Amino acid sequence: MRNTLFLLALCASFTVNAQFNTTLRSNLPYNTGVNDIWGYVAPDGTEYAIVGLETGVSFVSLADPDNPVEVDRIPGDFSPWRDMKTFGEYAYVVADRGDEGLTVIDLSALPDSVSFTHNQYDVPGFNRTFVRAHNIYIDVPSGRAFVSGGDRNLNDGGILIFDLVANPAQPPLIGVGPETYSHDVFVQDSFMYCSEIYDGELAIYNISDLDNITEAGTTLTPFTFTHNAWTTADGLSVFTTDEEPNAPVAAYDISDPSDIKLIDEYRPLATLNRGVIPHNVHVLDEYLVISYYTDGVIIVDASEPDNLIEVGQYDTWDGPDGDFNGCWGAYPFLPSGLVLGSDRQTGLYVLDAVYQRAARLAGTIIDRDLRTPLNNVQVDIQASQLNTGATDPLGRYKTGLAEGGTYDVIFTADNYLPLTVSVDLTNGMTTTLDTSLQTTVPRFNVNVTVVDDETGEPIPNANLLYFNEEERYDVLTNEEGQAAINNVFEGDYELFITEWGYRTIGVENAAPSALGNQVYRLSRGYMDDFVTDEGWTETATARTGLWERGVPVGTSFDSRAFQPGVDAPRDFGRQAYLTGNGAADASTDDIDGGTVTLTSPLFDLTRVREPSISYQYWFAVAGGTPPLDDTMRVLLDNGTDRAELAFYTEWSTEWAADTFVVSDYLEPTATMQLIVIAGDTGEGHLVEAGFDNFAVNGSVIPVSTEAVFAPEVAVAVFPNPSPGAFSLQYDLPFSTAESTLRLTNVSGQIVQERELSGKNGSLEVGLDLPAGLYFAEILDGNRRLWVGKVVKQ
Known part of the structure; x- marks a missing residue:
């Protein structure tokens, strides 16, 4: 038996970072690396910490929280990852290295000792033996254990389900979940919440019938690297972490699992944009208790899940921000209210926490003259606690603090006078403050008419994109080819006018004062720089990496650029089509397990002399097991026949260009389509692709109308x-x-x-x-x- 007591003064020598609404009771270091943490309450009421180690599992008595005592430790195969849960007088442990399977630990002899067995299982239908996993969750009401993140060659690392009631010492395997890798799992009220990290999504399954597990809904999480999820007791909200630098803890409305809605995101403001990584979130009485690696243990009031407010913190890590050091896990469920934290380097932390409801502020901001809602108004409560808020397109804002009181609130927005208002905030309540801002610059009405350059006829449903860094307007022309944008602030704007079947017009420095009544003439032809949506369609058999139109986010792999961070040169705008476009890591949201297809709208080449098709592209493939057998194909279809224009297999992470004469491949018709297919087939690899700057080249044959030049003029x-x-x-x-x-x-x-x-x-x-x-x-x-x-x- 080992007994280690650290006085608070000594503890302060290596835990000197931020803390509020928390108090350190004690710290127990280890001579090996630490990972996850769980708790246990013995029949006599004694509380214990169960600490995952790289070389086993530690059991610590908290009979005196100021003097934690390790009463036993079991050895284990080396693994940086261990996860533990309890049921009755047993603990259940998995590790995703070694071959221990499901370790069952009998706790009934505590505090004297524990005993354990390792259990391996043959899984029907896979001809494989279960020997390791990343995570475990126990649904106490049903007495079932759910194991996730096992070997990819066994159910793809998907869920295995065990019955603890039937035999708690050697529980039988009773079910197999979907064949999709799940990094973590949570279960409540016959629903299973799977963090399908490599698909970048949270998946919710109905498990009321284990023989017929059905998907109830899915959602991509903000950084598409879904690590963990936990719901509120009422099952109406769920909170997720993405284990990525600067990622948030995200809140979702799951009242309808088939229509999951993102309602808020939390990030610690004191270390914003410093690469800090969230790890695990747990929910206790509508508080989030989060292990946030180098930011330690963070407590967030989630009683209003669409307005998450930080109300407590204890930082266990005294080193630089970012990376995977510091707090791995936080356990808040002991009856005493103690919070247990596990720091990878410095061991077990025993904390007191003050759970305090936030003092919230909400309201609507409008333009004082127009009485219309204002978007992106910054809301700053003048307080010692960092806070942030901003209005949405409907002028609504939500924010708050941990401590109530009287505060000045400053509202600021570009082109408006700042406004300061004094407000009383009360803990556990939301104070409503609606107000208005006065503009400081003139406004103008923009009126544009778009017509066919050949016939002079109006073009309905043409896309107008009018924007600068502060404002963006997306407008369609009416049947008369007209579009109006009213009350636009003076400034430098860009204007793009697009319509399928016409050449794009781009205008720089398009000041609204100069656009009071402008007519733009579009020339017939086909081009698409993807500055607006002109009707391309995206389909897929792959799970991730779907085609999406957006401003490219650069990625890297093995210290080498993978996805370019810019669109194709020499075209309008900054958008392109990319396969997955969310995070800087190439392995996040790349194409996995199938193909992704991008298809153009129909285009008519019967009025184009000697038509050719040009575009720009890139294709990247790396990693995995050789051979690199993935491809990007470009096909042309004329409604009857289909031909392959290009077949790309080489890594080319800079934009390249290709041009093809249509008649070399197919007869030009009025029902042409271009199809771009990229795929991850065979062995899994990192696969990404980009497509931009599509154009049909060749002279357009004039329309035979009365608009023919008169020879007598x-x-x-x-x-x-x-x-x-x-x-x-x-x-x-x-x-x-x-x-x-x-x-x-x-x-x-x-x-x-x-x-x-x-x-x-x-x-x-x-x-x-x-x-x-x-x-x-x-x-x-x-x-x-x-x-x-x-x-x-």
Whole structure:
């Protein structure tokens, strides 16, 4: 028996970091690495800590919490990962190295000693023996143990289920869960919550019938590396961790498991963006007790799960932030209220905790003049505790503190005057504060009309993306080709106009004051830079790594760039299509277990002379077991036949370009489609792909309409080029009140328009235009009678 007592003053020599609403009672170090922690209450009421070690399991009496005593220790195969749970007078342990299987420990002789057996199991249907696992959970009401994270060649590391009631000393295997690797598992009320870490998702299963386990719902977690999950007692909310630097603890509404909703995320503000990693979250009376590696034990009030507020902390780690050092586990379920923490380097921590409901603040912020909600207003409570809040698109905000009191709250937003309001906050309550902000800069109405450059007809449902760093507007044109964006703050914006079947227009420095009534003319053709959604579809047989449109997030593997962090050069915008696009680690959300397919909308090549197709791409494959047999294929379909344009197998993590003449492969038709397929087949590898800058090249055959140039029109422009105004003389074959002269720039914007007087005459135009190339047109209603180019010097 070993007895180690550390006085609080001595403990402070290596645990000098932040703490509030917690008190250190004692610390017990070990001569080996420490991993997980659990607790046990003997029939006589004595509380014990069960500490996972790299070389076994330790049993510590907490009869005197200020003087913890290790009463026994069992040896085990070396493993950095051990997990323990209890049922009755037994503890059940798994390790994911070695071959101990399910270790059953008899605790009935404590404090004198413990005894144990290792149990291995043949699993029906797999011709394999269960010898190791990463995690275990025991559903006490049903008396069942759920083991997860075993060997990938046994049920893919999915769930195995044991009956502890039938034989607690050697429980029989009674069920097998889905064949999907589950890193951790939690069970409550006939639902099983699996942290399917390599799929990046939380999966909820109905296990009311173990012979027919069915999926109730899934959701990707914020960093798609789902490590652990735990629900509230009512089963309406679940909280997850992603074991990644800077990842949050996420809160979800699971009142309808088929429609899981993310409702909040918590990150420790004192170490924000320092690479701190959350490990495990447990729930006690609507408090989250989180082991947060280098941030120690953190307590969060989750009584309002959509407004998570930190109310306690004890930091067990005195080293630098980030990495996998520090607090592995935290156990809050002892009847005494003690919280047990396990630090990988410094051992067992016994803590007192004050569980205190947060003092919350919520409300809505609107524009004082327009009475419309304001998005992204920053809300800062002037307090010693760090806090953060911001309004959503509906103007709503939620925030709070651990301590109630009277505080100043400052509301700030770009283009608005800051506002300070004094407010009383009360623990256990939410104070509502609605207010408004006054703008400081002028606003403008943007009105845009989009028409077909060939016919002059309006283009309905064209996409307008108008944005800068602070604001973003996504608008569709109406049946008249018109789109309006009202009350836009002055500033530098970018404008993109897209529609499938037309060439994209991009305008830089598109100030709203200059867009009061602009007409843009789209040329016919096919191109897609993916700045907007033009109707490509994504399908998959793979579990992860699905195609998604977004701004690329760069990834790396083995100290080498894997996914580029930029889109293709020489195109509009910053978006591309990527296979999984969420985290910096290449193994997170890459293509796994199948193929992912990206399919274009239909396009008509019957009006294109000598059409060719071009695009940019990259493809990356690495890791796993040779051979690297994964591919990216590009196919072309004409509605009847299908041909393969490209077959990529080599690692090319920089954007490359390819061009193909359509007639070399298929007959051009009106029902063409491009299909891009990337896949992880055979042995598992890291596989990612990107696709961007699609275009059909070739001259468009004009539409045969009445908008044909009239041969009788005589027009002369001089001087051309001109440093000043242009003099235009015209002679038309008829006189009409609808004849106009229109000048447009290279972006299709109308920069000047003049009515023509009579069938012939002259006028001066372009005096105030900046230098550049312009197109001059004479129109009779919708008929284009003449077009020419003019150059302003």
